[in-house]
Amino acid sequence: MNMDWKLLSSEYLFKDAWLTARIDTCETPAGKIVAPYYVLEYNNWVNGVALREDGQVIMIRQFRQGVGKTLLEIPGGTMDPTDPDPLFAMKREMLEETGYAFKEWVSLGTIAPNTASSNNYTHMFLATGGVKVQDQQLDHNEDIEVVIMPLEELQQLLLDNKIVHSLHTTCIFYALLYLGKMTMK
Structure with a gap:
């Protein structure tokens, strides 16, 4: 059964480097018109669980x-338009925010x-x-x-719900599962 909506029109309400907002008019397969429908456009993001050589986790506050x-x-952030791929962006963000470079990288997947x-x-x-290779290279803000x-x-x-950023908790869960460390008590 096809449930995809048909885009009838789209108009930009606001455009900026960090946020773009548009208003869409759509039609459902049953012929119902859905308007207005607001969509926020962002660059893709990256985040990662980082472990030092000694197994300690590198977090940021x-x-x-x-x-x-x-x-x-x-650590994580926004992919720049000049980043060739997500891994490149993640390595850049990790180095900028923490000053660490890493020997191995594992993709844990993509979420919306x-x-x-x-x-x-x-x-x-x-x-x-x-391994720490440089000082942090932080943006002005x-x-x-x-x-x-x-x-x-x-x-x-x-487990105590002390990490509240949902995109970060998802990545941490996947990393702990990958490492065989996730257990429920």
Whole structure:
């Protein structure tokens, strides 16, 4: 059964480097007109669980204006238009935010942050064998604290619902599953 909507028209309401908003008019297979339907356009994002050579996890702490709180998160960010692929973007973000480079990279998959109203995807990674090779290279609006912790502590933070960024919790779950470390108590 075909459930795809037909796009009848689309108009941009706002365009910026970080956010584009459009209003669509669509038709369902049953002929129902859906209007207005708002869609937010973003570049794709990347995030990753990072492990140093000694197995410790590299986390970051930064203020998040959307929720008005300083949060503990995994490194990640927006893919730049010049990034050739998600792995390149993730390596760039990891180096900029933490100062670490990694020996091995595993793709943990791709998820959609909000399929109802956003058009982008988040590419998730596990990076292992991290070695500090430089100081952080932060953007003008970034103030990021690097936090090092045991993998077991990250697992407990996740189980205690202390990591609240949904895209980050998803990546952490996939990384722990990949590493064979995810257990429910």
